[in-house]
Amino acid sequence: MSTPTLSPLTEKPDHIPDNLVYDFDMYADPGMIANAHDRALEIAKEAPPIFWTPRQGGHWMFAGHKAIFDASRDTDNFSNALVSYEMIQEIQKSLPEGSPKILIPAPITYDPPHHAVYRSPLNKAFSPKVMAAMKESIRDLAVELIEKIKPAGQCAFIETVAEPLPVTIFLQMFGLPVERQLEYRALVKEHFDATDFDPGAIQARLRKVADIMNETILDRQKNPKDDLISLLWQSTFNGEPATVSDLENYAVMLFTAGLDTVVNGMGLGAIHLANHPELQAELRANPELVPQASEEILRRYTFTLPPRFAKTDMDFHGAPIKEGDKCILLLPTGDLDAGEYPEPENFDLNREGKAHIAFGAGPHRCLGSHLARVELNIVYEEMVKRLPEFSIDKSKPLTFHGGHVWGPDEVHLKWTI
Numbered sequence: 001m002s003t004p005t006l007s008p009l010t011e012k013p014d015h016i017p018d019n020l021v022y023d024f025d026m027y028a029d030p031g032m033i034a035n036a037h038d039r040a041l042e043i044a045k046e047a048p049p050i051f052w053t054p055r056q057g058g059h060w061m062f063a064g065h066k067a068i069f070d071a072s073r074d075t076d077n078f079s080n081a082l083v084s085y086e087m088i089q090e091i092q093k094s095l096p097e098g099s100p101k102i103l104i105p106a107p108i109t110y111d112p113p114h115h116a117v118y119r120s121p122l123n124k125a126f127s128p129k130v131m132a133a134m135k136e137s138i139r140d141l142a143v144e145l146i147e148k149i150k151p152a153g154q155c156a157f158i159e160t161v162a163e164p165l166p167v168t169i170f171l172q173m174f175g176l177p178v179e180r181q182l183e184y185r186a187l188v189k190e191h192f193d194a195t196d197f198d199p200g201a202i203q204a205r206l207r208k209v210a211d212i213m214n215e216t217i218l219d220r221q222k223n224p225k226d227d228l229i230s231l232l233w234q235s236t237f238n239g240e241p242a243t244v245s246d247l248e249n250y251a252v253m254l255f256t257a258g259l260d261t262v263v264n265g266m267g268l269g270a271i272h273l274a275n276h277p278e279l280q281a282e283l284r285a286n287p288e289l290v291p292q293a294s295e296e297i298l299r300r301y302t303f304t305l306p307p308r309f310a311k312t313d314m315d316f317h318g319a320p321i322k323e324g325d326k327c328i329l330l331l332p333t334g335d336l337d338a339g340e341y342p343e344p345e346n347f348d349l350n351r352e353g354k355a356h357i358a359f360g361a362g363p364h365r366c367l368g369s370h371l372a373r374v375e376l377n378i379v380y381e382e383m384v385k386r387l388p389e390f391s392i393d394k395s396k397p398l399t400f401h402g403g404h405v406w407g408p409d410e411v412h413l414k415w416t417i
Contacts, residue, residue, distance in 0.1 A: 004028035004402070010058035015320050022047040025055035026305060026328060027402045036400040036407070037268075037301050040332040041345050047333075050319040059326040060319065065337035065357065067317045068329045071308055073362035077316070078308040078327065080364060081109040092245075101245040103206040105253035108364060115363055118250075121235040122367055125173075125228055131370040134169070138375055141165055142382045150387060150417075157411040162266040166375050170258035175227025176216055187212060188259045192403055209255050210248040217247045228254065261304060262372045264407025265358075266379055268301040269294070272347065273383065274392045274413055282349070283384045290381045292349055294373065299356035300347050302335040303406045306360060331357055332406060390415040 006028045012021060024043065026032075031039035049064025062068045071078050081104070083091075088104055095101070104110075107118035124130070142165055149155040167185060171178045191205045217229055221244075224230035232250050233242050273280055283290055310325040321327065335356045336344040342353075359366035366372070383390075392398070393412035400408055 003033060006030075007055045007057070010054045012052070012054060012058070013322075015322070016052045017320075020048050020051050020319060022051035022053060022061075023055065024051075024053045024061065025402075026053075026061070026330075026404075027056065029402065032402050032406070033400055035398070036303075036402070037332060037336075040302075040330075041336050043330070044333040044336040044338070044344065050317050052319075059328060060321060061328045061330050063330045063333040063337075064317075065334040065340040068331060068334040069357060069361050071316070071327065071329060072357075072360055072364065075112050075363060077311055077314055079111050079311050080115075080306075080308065081111065082309050082324075082326075085110050085114045100207065101248070103203060103210055103252050104249050105206070105256070106246070106249035108253050108257075112363060117237055118246075119363075119367065121232060122228075125231060126367050126370060128370045131374050134371075135374055135378065138165070138169055139378050139382070141168060142378050143386070146382050146386050153417045154393060154412070154414040157270050157413050158263065158267050158408065159410065161379065162263050162270065162411070165379060166262040166266070166372075167259050169371075169375065173228055174254065174258070175220060175225055175229045176213065184212070184255070185259055188256050191256055192260060192405060193401070206252045209252045213248075213251045213255065217244065217251060221247075257368065261366075261368075261405055262375055264303045264405050265298065265301070265372065266376060267408045267411050268303060269297045269376060269380060270383070270411050270413065271392065271398065271408060272297055272301065273380065274390055274411070276347070277389050277391070279347075279349070280384050280389055283380070287381055287385065289349065290384075291373075291377050294376045294380055295356065296347055296349060296351055298358040298376075299335045299341065299351075300344075302332045302356065302358040304331050304358070304360070304366075305329060305404045305406070306331070306364070307404070329360075331360065388415045388417075 004027055006025050024047070029039060031042065043063055047063050049067045050060060050062050052058065052060055062071055088102060092101055107115050107122070110118055145161045145165055149160050155161070163185060164181070167181050168178055171181055171184070176184070187209060191209065220227070220229040221233050224233060229247065232247055235242050237246060279293065283293060306329050308327045308329060310321045310323055310327060312323050314321050335341070335358060338344050340354055341351070359369040390413045393414045396412040398408055398411065400406060
């Protein structure tokens, strides 16, 4: 895999003080590529809680826990979209008849009150009760994948476990053909790897995702089944029945999120377990501790960086933010903030105090957090139960990717049969 190139430096606007400038490229920072969370810890220690980076066109990054938490909940001052819902609707109406609709990932890019309207149909589908009912099928798949790699004494963990497990489960939930998962995953990777933020280029990438799902979307309208697409077709929004445009908007959001985020979290957890044989031994002896370990892994190796856009000029936690400014919530550093978590670099199985924000906060808190927890817990349980002590294969060095979701490119594990 080629190493990404640092973006050009952007001139600092006059209103931003020098002490709030910190050079960090969330896509190509060399320290992050070498070891994402060592770099996150470095940023948490030395950068301001809110800083402006001259990379990627220049933008704000919220690195401190309180700044992230407050911005996540402040929907009056921060939007999840560069263009408002109302403006998008006006643009849609102005398009020539028969033109493709603008794709707006729903409900994640909608602000209140529209966000609640479009998130509501999904809340039940991703509830703790529904996720608990899926545990047996998730465990069966985890056992199958782990038993398949066990005799070899080694594996490429992302390729053989961390990708196929959550991706298969998600495709089954969504009602998409599981046999096409490699094709789907490649498309998601293309979307997340892109650093071209031109609106036309973004729409072209999202259109590829929508088009690959179009046949299934149209089929479920006429032939509903027990899956998410059928559920969404049966929903109403502000009293209006669902449209093809609504389904495409849901599809591009759920597809990209469902086929990528947990894969990275699982890979990061596998690295920590492989580097700590004493933790493996403790969890083998006390499997009931796996959920605690999983939560601390999520805190120590948080992996998402959601964007926000300022709705107005403001002084926010001492930062002079202007209307329209892009603000990245650097969740990995928020969960390494020493002001919130004593000795944040240490993995503490018995850590007490504030919960992590790996799944975000506020109305846009991760919809799939309950599913992610079930999948992570089961994979860790079955790994320590079925594999002998495993470690990182040092002959195949780790590298990481950045962007809005951080994670390892691959995790090569080995063990003695």
